[in-house]
Amino acid sequence: MKPIGPIALQVTGLHVALSGTTVLHDVNASIARGRWVSILGPNGAGKSTLLAAMAGLLPVQGRIELEGEELHAMPAARRARQLAWMGQSEAVGDDLSAWDVTLLGRLPHQTWFSGLDAADKAHAEQALRSMQAWQWRERYVGTLSGGERQRVLLARALAVQAPVLLLDEPLASLDPPHQADWLDLMRTLVDAGATVVSVLHEISMALQSDDMLVMQQGRVIHQGACTDALSHRALESVFDDRIQVRTVDGQLVALPRSARR
Amino acid sequence: MRDYVYQRPLVLGLLLCLATASLLLTSMLAGSNGLDDWHGLGTLFGLAPTEADSGMLAQIVWQIRMPRSLGAWLAGALLGLAGALSQAVFRNPLADPYLLGSASGASLGVCLALVGLDGSLIDIHWLARLGLTGAAFAGAMLAVVMTAALASGVAQTLRLLLAGVVVAVVLGAATSLLLQMYPHLLQSMQGFMLGSTAFVGWDSCALMLAALLPGLALAMVLGRWLDGLALGEQTAASLGLPVRPMRWVLIITLALATGAAVAHTGLIAFVGLAAPHITRRMVRWGSRHGVLLASLMGGLLLVAADLLARLLIAPRELPVGVFTALIGGAYLLWLMRRHQQSGGMS
Numbered sequence: 006m007k008p009i010g011p012i013a014l015q016v017t018g019l020h021v022a023l024s025g026t027t028v029l030h031d032v033n034a035s036i037a038r039g040r041w042v043s044i045l046g047p048n049g050a051g052k053s054t055l056l057a058a059m060a061g062l063l064p065v066q067g068r069i070e071l072e073g074e075e076l077h078a079m080p081a082a083r084r085a086r087q088l089a090w091m092g093q094s095e096a097v098g099d100d101l102s103a104w105d106v107t108l109l110g111r112l113p114h115q116t117w118f119s120g121l122d123a124a125d126k127a128h129a130e131q132a133l134r135s136m137q138a139w140q141w142r143e144r145y146v147g148t149l150s151g152g153e154r155q156r157v158l159l160a161r162a163l164a165v166q167a168p169v170l171l172l173d174e175p176l177a178s179l180d181p182p183h184q185a186d187w188l189d190l191m192r193t194l195v196d197a198g199a200t201v202v203s204v205l206h207e208i209s210m211a212l213q214s215d216d217m218l219v220m221q222q223g224r225v226i227h228q229g230a231c232t233d234a235l236s237h238r239a240l241e242s243v244f245d246d247r248i249q250v251r252t253v254d255g256q257l258v259a260l261p262r263s264a265r266r
Numbered sequence: 267m268r269d270y271v272y273q274r275p276l277v278l279g280l281l282l283c284l285a286t287a288s289l290l291l292t293s294m295l296a297g298s299n300g301l302d303d304w305h306g307l308g309t310l311f312g313l314a315p316t317e318a319d320s321g322m323l324a325q326i327v328w329q330i331r332m333p334r335s336l337g338a339w340l341a342g343a344l345l346g347l348a349g350a351l352s353q354a355v356f357r358n359p360l361a362d363p364y365l366l367g368s369a370s371g372a373s374l375g376v377c378l379a380l381v382g383l384d385g386s387l388i389d390i391h392w393l394a395r396l397g398l399t400g401a402a403f404a405g406a407m408l409a410v411v412m413t414a415a416l417a418s419g420v421a422q423t424l425r426l427l428l429a430g431v432v433v434a435v436v437l438g439a440a441t442s443l444l445l446q447m448y449p450h451l452l453q454s455m456q457g458f459m460l461g462s463t464a465f466v467g468w469d470s471c472a473l474m475l476a477a478l479l480p481g482l483a484l485a486m487v488l489g490r491w492l493d494g495l496a497l498g499e500q501t502a503a504s505l506g507l508p509v510r511p512m513r514w515v516l517i518i519t520l521a522l523a524t525g526a527a528v529a530h531t532g533l534i535a536f537v538g539l540a541a542p543h544i545t546r547r548m549v550r551w552g553s554r555h556g557v558l559l560a561s562l563m564g565g566l567l568l569v570a571a572d573l574l575a576r577l578l579i580a581p582r583e584l585p586v587g588v589f590t591a592l593i594g595g596a597y598l599l600w601l602m603r604r605h606q607q608s609g610g611m612s
Contacts, residue, residue, distance in 0.1 A: 062500050085506030092500050100551040101493060109494050113506045161497070165505075 013038040013200040019067035043211035046220035060090035085113035089165035099147025110164030132163035151178035208259035275555035282562040293335040337466030338572035339565040340474035344527035346564020349538030362539035363524040367433030368406040372528035375405025403525030458532035461587015477526035489554030536594020
């Protein structure tokens with residue numbers, strides 16, 4: 006499916022090698038503005054690598070364009086204001102409070118000598134509140150549980166207020182109510198015009214997004230809407246038909262398919 | 267939620283300054299018979315017992331005790347700065363100028379410079395001291411780069427610390443070899459390796475201050491960027507921070523701080539590790555004020571240690587480096603034990 010409307014991120018002929026091994030082979034993908042796209046595929050398919058490459062964090066061959074502009078030619082601060090990235094098992098300063106970590110999301114908006122202004126604090130507060138982390142903002146990140154820490158990291162990424170969000174396993178360690186809240190939040194952001202690309206290993210969660218990029222062995226083998234039957238077929242095939250996509254109560258879910266039959 | 271003794275960094279900063287000032291004044295009392303040289307203290311304020319005494323006392327206080335105590339403070343502040351910076355750059359609460367091998371590198375640099383200076387540390391020209399500082403800086407820099415190269419990056423804590431130990435051993439062996447070849451350096455180097463403030467004069471103080479001020483200024487300017495590094499290299503880069511150049515600037519600064527401290531006071535262990543640690547426990551951390559406070563804390567610790575080392579077995583004195591190694595080693599052991607019990611680094 007060709008995305009409709011203006012393109013937020015365009016990846017063309019992308020090759021990425023990490024420590025001498027080629028991880029991405031000739032990847033092409035278009036992420037339309039105001040859409041929520043999930044990258045799906047088995048372990049080692051290159052999902053996180055593609056996401057980090059889209060964030061401009063890896064040396065690449067090929068072309069990545071953000072709103073029509075070559076990503077690697079953009080000044081770092083401007084890129085950081087337009088594109089927020091949250092990595093998997095991101096390191097956190099255990100000595101920093103949740104509030105301080107969230108405020109770090111405002112770094113792209115500051116210059117060398119400028120301090121934090123009221124807007125920075127307002128955005129950080131809004132981000133923490135949307136992750137229901139406001140009440141323990143003074144707590145040390147080192148004393149938080151895995152799920153709580155994850156919510157602080159998400160708040161940090163949200164506080165950037167970037168129009169494009171790249172999130173790697175944002176639901177890791179979150180309990181079901183917070184996962185559901187996160188889905189609502191993404192929908193709100195996307196409805197307001199943001200573009201979200203997320204890597205999720207919970208396939209049923211990923212099926213709530215608008216589009217999917219299906220990856221296998223470093224290649225994007227399919228791009229299409231999550232409601233499209235062709236997308237379901239592609240998804241089932243990369244998981245060796247060990248899952249099946251079904252509609253339950255009007256919602257798409259991925260069910261495991263037993264081999265013992 | 268952790269309760270801090272001091273909610274406001276400014277309060278802790280003022281307290282540290284106050285404590286340091288009173289210790290500095292106390293150290294003016296520290297004569298060869300212990301803490302009873304009231305005349306010495308009086309000399310500071312223009313009060314001398316008799317006309318005849320005043321000249322000599324003033325000489326002792328202004329030319330020996332004062333630069334020595336101030337030098338102890340400056341060296342401690344430099345080590346506290348280097349410790350806080352290395353903990354931030356290497357995202358490792360145990361990073362310390364010593365564990366990264368930089369102190370061994372600095373001491374090799376000093377040893378090489380001494381070969382050129384023919385072995386004397388006393389009564390040397392300030393230019394020679396500057397050369398000594400430069401050599402220590404070059405040695406510290408070499409050691410940090412070797413450690414980082416050996417650990418193939420700085421991301422892995424354990425590899426980094428092991429590499430630091432290996433580099434320290436190798437450079438230490440090189441120093442020993444030099445001493446074997448030039449035995450007349452042994453005496454100077456021995457005082458140096460034990461760590462001592464005995465050779466610190468006003469020119470040493472000036473050189474250490476010249477290294478401390480830009481280091482602190484840099485840490486204040488980079489402040490929040492340093493916190494950004496705590497989120498990991500990739501996240502810091504995604505926030506638009508120039509991670510690589512920033513890391514090099516910080517490594518050069520911490521090597522300069524270590525080199526300046528080592529060139530004038532020798533090997534004084536654990537101050538660089540303990541100062542940021544104690545500061546973190548006392549006040550909410552943020553690099554902008556944290557590095558400055560850690561530096562003030564390092565200064566206070568070393569002035570206190572130096573005073574105790576001079577008094578404990580007066581009229582003789584302990585080398586202050588031996589003293590800090592004993593206290594600091596005990597502190598580190600206690601920290602590791604706590605760490606084990608609580609299951610996390612706090």
